[in-house]
Amino acid sequence: MAITGGPEGVSGSGGAPPDTGTGEATAAAKSGRLGPPSWLALVFLLPALLFLGAYMLYPILFSIYRSLWDAAGTQFIGFSNYTEMFTNASTFVALRNNVIWVVVAPIVVTIAGLIFAVLTERVRWSTAFKIIVFMPMAISFLASGVIFRLVYEQDPESGLANAVITTVQDTVSPSAAFPDARPRPEAPLAEAGGGYELADEAATDEAVLVPLVGVQSDELPEEAEPAAAAEPGGGDTLTGTVWVDFTRGGGGEEGAIDASESGLPGMEVQAVSGGQVVGTALTGPDGTFELTGLEEGTYTVRLAADNFTEPYNGLTWLGPTLITPSIIGAYLWVWAGFAMVLIAAGLAAIPREALEAARVDGATEWQVFRRVTVPLLSPVLMVVFVTLMIYVLKIFDLVFIIAPGSVQRDANVLALEMWRVSFGGGNDQGLGSALAVFLLALVVPAMVFQIRRFRRENA
Amino acid sequence: MSTREDTAAVDPAAAPDPGQGAPQSSLASRIVSRLGSGLLQAVLVLIAVFWLMPTLGLFISSLRSPQDNSASGWWAVLTEPSQLTLENYASLLDNEGFVASFFNTVLITVPSTVLIVVIAALAAYAFAWLEFPGRDWLFLGVVGLLVVPLQVALVPIAQIYGGLGIYGSILGVVLFHVGYGLPFAIFLLRNFFAAIPRDLLEAARMDGGREFTIFRRVILPLGGPAIASLAIFQFLWVWNDLLVALVFADAQNQPMTKALQSEMRQFGANIDVISSGAFLSMVVPLLVFFAFQRYFVQGVMAGAVK
Numbered sequence: 001m002a003i004t005g006g007p008e009g010v011s012g013s014g015g016a017p018p019d020t021g022t023g024e025a026t027a028a029a030k031s032g033r034l035g036p037p038s039w040l041a042l043v044f045l046l047p048a049l050l051f052l053g054a055y056m057l058y059p060i061l062f063s064i065y066r067s068l069w070d071a072a073g074t075q076f077i078g079f080s081n082y083t084e085m086f087t088n089a090s091t092f093v094a095l096r097n098n099v100i101w102v103v104v105a106p107i108v109v110t111i112a113g114l115i116f117a118v119l120t121e122r123v124r125w126s127t128a129f130k131i132i133v134f135m136p137m138a139i140s141f142l143a144s145g146v147i148f149r150l151v152y153e154q155d156p157e158s159g160l161a162n163a164v165i166t167t168v169q170d171t172v173s174p175s176a177a178f179p180d181a182r183p184r185p186e187a188p189l190a191e192a193g194g195g196y197e198l199a200d201e202a203a204t205d206e207a208v209l210v211p212l213v214g215v216q217s218d219e220l221p222e223e224a225e226p227a228a229a230a231e232p233g234g235g236d237t238l239t240g241t242v243w244v245d246f247t248r249g250g251g252g253e254e255g256a257i258d259a260s261e262s263g264l265p266g267m268e269v270q271a272v273s274g275g276q277v278v279g280t281a282l283t284g285p286d287g288t289f290e291l292t293g294l295e296e297g298t299y300t301v302r303l304a305a306d307n308f309t310e311p312y313n314g315l316t317w318l319g320p321t322l323i324t325p326s327i328i329g330a331y332l333w334v335w336a337g338f339a340m341v342l343i344a345a346g347l348a349a350i351p352r353e354a355l356e357a358a359r360v361d362g363a364t365e366w367q368v369f370r371r372v373t374v375p376l377l378s379p380v381l382m383v384v385f386v387t388l389m390i391y392v393l394k395i396f397d398l399v400f401i402i403a404p405g406s407v408q409r410d411a412n413v414l415a416l417e418m419w420r421v422s423f424g425g426g427n428d429q430g431l432g433s434a435l436a437v438f439l440l441a442l443v444v445p446a447m448v449f450q451i452r453r454f455r456r457e458n459a
Numbered sequence: 460m461s462t463r464e465d466t467a468a469v470d471p472a473a474a475p476d477p478g479q480g481a482p483q484s485s486l487a488s489r490i491v492s493r494l495g496s497g498l499l500q501a502v503l504v505l506i507a508v509f510w511l512m513p514t515l516g517l518f519i520s521s522l523r524s525p526q527d528n529s530a531s532g533w534w535a536v537l538t539e540p541s542q543l544t545l546e547n548y549a550s551l552l553d554n555e556g557f558v559a560s561f562f563n564t565v566l567i568t569v570p571s572t573v574l575i576v577v578i579a580a581l582a583a584y585a586f587a588w589l590e591f592p593g594r595d596w597l598f599l600g601v602v603g604l605l606v607v608p609l610q611v612a613l614v615p616i617a618q619i620y621g622g623l624g625i626y627g628s629i630l631g632v633v634l635f636h637v638g639y640g641l642p643f644a645i646f647l648l649r650n651f652f653a654a655i656p657r658d659l660l661e662a663a664r665m666d667g668g669r670e671f672t673i674f675r676r677v678i679l680p681l682g683g684p685a686i687a688s689l690a691i692f693q694f695l696w697v698w699n700d701l702l703v704a705l706v707f708a709d710a711q712n713q714p715m716t717k718a719l720q721s722e723m724r725q726f727g728a729n730i731d732v733i734s735s736g737a738f739l740s741m742v743v744p745l746l747v748f749f750a751f752q753r754y755f756v757q758g759v760m761a762g763a764v765k
Contacts, residue, residue: 052642139744142716150734151516394610419610419705422613437611446606451599
């Protein structure tokens, strides 16, 4: 394509301003073709140049200038705004989070895009899949933010993320905790380390009774059976019963197993000797347990603290510690489609022969992927990665929307801080300008990368 | 481990030998590939569900009363479909502020998109087909401007707008979007225009066509797909913008994004307005996306390294 001047054309025109007078003659002379005069170019370019000058060039210069003045813009303070930027606690958190964002988010999104692109390659409904994953790109960060505020709600009853986690957790290891279970005040049990233990030591050979109350009948698991007294075990065994010592409708004897009283299944019972746990057992459906393999002697029987903890409630996604990873998760949801589509286009351009040759040589699919596909894709991966980095540097909306007011300080990023100090209440446009200039400085390497790539492609 | 050794180990089986072993291995490999493909499909379905779920959640939440939303998750409708109601939408459409913000969004988005396309097409034509000194340097400058963060312009332009008395107005928001959208728009169109065969243009010029005529009669029709990509990309970009509106639009002229953002401070209490409003704000982008999906994807891809 001969239209854009390559390097020679560029050096030839030497960066001279578009001079309408002489330009006409030189352009016509150089091209030697029938062409319009170059003042006409200015007519075509004028509106764009006015806008670019007013909205890009002037602001860059003015921001640099403004960043050297104080909040009100009345006093010259040199680089104080820049030193403040790196020492102020709030901007420092923003800076730290931005580093996390720039390091983590582009990598995660690029890898997800690569995986999706490779997986969809041989599937017939790949177009449908791509549309679904790409769809979030079309909606606003505000809408995405609202969507993920809902997903990350703490209560597993209303937040999708925690609902999934707790469901999985309950399936993998069903919790048998009875957080409200407790002994009667007069029962022979004492509190110990979050759980309870029998006041008197029990000997092997003995069958002990561990009565608890405070468990509603609808809290009992389905497998629970009427409580039964345990058979005393052999010489190395200590047995007993953990049950709900409560007869509905009154009656029943306290501290004794009555006919209608239920066992407490799944309770963890420990045998403790000299402060050490020497044996553990779980109660069966009727509440009985057998602590076996003990040396003959006496032990303290303890109900472990785990039996009384609240059930697992999922993660605090929107809390101060997890907020940035949570928002990066939402970012992945939005941008994975972008990475996937670009990488899929790159994949389609890889010559089939290269892959086939490797396969014929007996390489496994993984080797083909690792040694042939990825190296051939690396220019595309680089473009995706750099593009994501540029966008991630300027991330604003998602953080602003997803982080609840109380954790906004912990989720802070540079672009958000820039808005906050200059418009959102801070009213320090000097510091705001310094932050903007800093952001600009951060994208300069990307600018250089972009210009070089462009010149290479059009050389 | 070296590929060479593995190659040697696997080679006999993999070698295309139609004589012996081929039928068995192809049957075995067919079973393996069937199983593999079944697993692959399952994984992809799972990912697709995973990607759809959050949006579905917002949609269903917007169809439930605030009481239901605070009592249980949106999936409760699976067992109690009677919870579904259009009340949130009804009250949202009764809310004059929100309806006004919808029209503000349109009033901001349409003019900015049109202006960007027109101004960028003119400039792109000059960069692609007119000769003038410094053209290539100037265009490299535009390429460099692609990545300039919008934050740089907020403070300076706010000051200028204050002086001109257009701070807070729709005009100010529109002009800002045009200024910031131009580098990408010029870049995209210039690359497309430059690929138009030179002969077509030369022929038109030989026929004595004036440049504006050539631009209108030759370039614009041929550049249709690129212009469509650009227009759709810009339309969605501006429609979805929050930051520019946050700074430059006052309460009277605010688009939907800013109106909804102001409800976010009380997320739990305002969930009815927020969920239905957020979903309404998505309807137009989603329609545009599904109708012109190919053009949008092209526009986004052209924006790589912006």
